Amino acid sequence: MSAAxxxxxxxxxxxxEKIAEEAGVxxxxxxxxxxxxxxxxxxxxxxxxxxxxxxxxxxxESDDDQxxxxxxxxxxxxxxxxxxxxxKRFYENSSFSDLESKNEFESDNVKTRxxxxxxxxxxxxxxxHELTINWIxxxxxxxxxxxxxAVESGDVAKNDSKKFAWISFxxxxxxxx
Amino acid sequence: MSAAxxxxxxxxxxxxEKIAEEAGVxxxxxxxxxxxxxxxxxxxxxxxxxxxxxxxxxxxESDDDQxxxxxxxxxxxxxxxxxxxxxKRFYENSSFSDLESKNEFESDNVKTRxxxxxxxxxxxxxxxHELTINWIxxxxxxxxxxxxxAVESGDVAKNDSKKFAWISFxxxxxxxx
DNA sequence: GCAATATGTCACAATAATGTGACATATTGC
DNA sequence: GCAATATGTCACATTATTGTGACATATTGC
Numbered sequence: 001m002s003a004a005x006x007x008x009x010x011x012x013x014x015x016x017e018k019i020a021e022e023a024g025v026x027x028x029x030x031x032x033x034x035x036x037x038x039x040x041x042x043x044x045x046x047x048x049x050x051x052x053x054x055x056x057x058x059x060x061e062s063d064d065d066q067x068x069x070x071x072x073x074x075x076x077x078x079x080x081x082x083x084x085x086x087x088k089r090f091y092e093n094s095s096f097s098d099l100e101s102k103n104e105f106e107s108d109n110v111k112t113r114x115x116x117x118x119x120x121x122x123x124x125x126x127x128x129h130e131l132t133i134n135w136i137x138x139x140x141x142x143x144x145x146x147x148x149x150a151v152e153s154g155d156v157a158k159n160d161s162k163k164f165a166w167i168s169f170x171x172x173x174x175x176x177x
Numbered sequence: 178m179s180a181a182x183x184x185x186x187x188x189x190x191x192x193x194e195k196i197a198e199e200a201g202v203x204x205x206x207x208x209x210x211x212x213x214x215x216x217x218x219x220x221x222x223x224x225x226x227x228x229x230x231x232x233x234x235x236x237x238e239s240d241d242d243q244x245x246x247x248x249x250x251x252x253x254x255x256x257x258x259x260x261x262x263x264x265k266r267f268y269e270n271s272s273f274s275d276l277e278s279k280n281e282f283e284s285d286n287v288k289t290r291x292x293x294x295x296x297x298x299x300x301x302x303x304x305x306h307e308l309t310i311n312w313i314x315x316x317x318x319x320x321x322x323x324x325x326x327a328v329e330s331g332d333v334a335k336n337d338s339k340k341f342a343w344i345s346f347x348x349x350x351x352x353x354x
Numbered sequence: 355g356c357a358a359t360a361t362g363t364c365a366c367a368a369t370a371a372t373g374t375g376a377c378a379t380a381t382t383g384c
Numbered sequence: 385g386c387a388a389t390a391t392g393t394c395a396c397a398t399t400a401t402t403g404t405g406a407c408a409t410a411t412t413g414c
Contacts, residue, residue, distance in 0.1 A: 015400080015402090016401075028361080029361055036402080036403070128344060128348070131341055134332040135341045139320075155311040156311055164312045167349075171348035171351050173345070192371060193371075205392070205393080
């Protein structure tokens with residue numbers, strides 16, 4: 001599955017042959033674990049979604065302070081790396097699969113919790129009031145992806161990456177600490 | 178080409194049949210204009226690259242003030258929409274094509290000009306000094322893409338989008354006006 | 355070591371996408 | 385209207401991918 005996710009991230013139509021190769025097995029073996037392509041995609045989606053949700057829930061609960069909750073959720077998402085990128089792209093590109101399942105993500109309590117933090121900070125007027133929640137949500141995902149990409153491509157040192165991400169996200173939403 | 182770019186944005190392996198359909202012609206006609214898939218991709222790349230470069234060069238020259246140059250370049254990129262997303266993804270995913278041509282983009286004077294603006298602002302200490310140029314470059318592209326996506330998906334009103342993008346980009350790099 | 359399980363190898367059918375030739379039918383420019 | 389050009393239709397070969405059956409060979413657990 002991680003071999004598949006690695007490829008799916010940037011190319012949803014990658015051949016099963018290549019995925020099997022990356023995983024160090026033959027295509028025949030891959031077919032033994034996943035009946036067909038759809039099955040593999042679904043399994044990846046479920047596993048990666050669970051992993052991302054778990055990490056972000058833990059981050060949410062890691063501190064009482066709203067800002068630290070937010071920062072830790074950002075860091076958790078970044079640490080998920082390819083898993084997060086895959087899930088994000090999965091839900092963005094409706095063509096990637098049937099999008100009925102979109103609700104699974106949308107209605108998930110991770111998003112609810114994330115929104116709660118943002119709303120709290122908005123109420124306390126610690127976030128730029130001009131921006132909408134939807135914009136901030138998109139921005140969050142976008143900064144996570146940029147960070148993952150920047151590290152992968154070697155553009156930015158891994159050490160710096162989370163720091164940069166937090167500085168930029170804070171600034172982007174006008175967060176007053 | 179615009180039909181192709183529309184699809185290539187999110188799915189580089191879309192069938193020529195669908196592109197032809199989107200363009201309102203048959204696949205046979207598509208094959209008359211583009212010998213093969215590679216040819217179509219190359220043509221799209223060249224056209225979209227030219228369009229993006231033109232728009233951003235004009236934006237650069239539109240004002241003498243460094244900050245307004247930067248803002249207008251951001252707006253120009255956003256207005257390019259699908260064209261910009263396509264080019265961006267093209268150069269990100271090496272698998273999308275041979276990446277020899279990456280230099281075309283990297284060495285292009287648009288990037289040089291963009292970098293000059295950032296360096297000037299850095300020298301004047303008007304940008305957060307902790308961030309690297311590479312990070313800021315990635316961030317710029319990322320905010321452009323987020324904006325394009327947010328409008329396309331209906332998450333954010335078109336009217337608000339550029340304003341949000343500029344507010345967030347300014348904040349993200351700690352720009353002091 | 356031996357049985358159970360997992361994996362590899364090979365062959366094969368089914369399908370989808372690609373690219374082209376031949377010819378028919380529109381469409382355009384004048 | 386007529387010639388030139390563009391497009392559509394259909395048939396076809398080629399190729400890549402997918403999914404499966406049959407059997408051989410490793411690997412594991414005990």
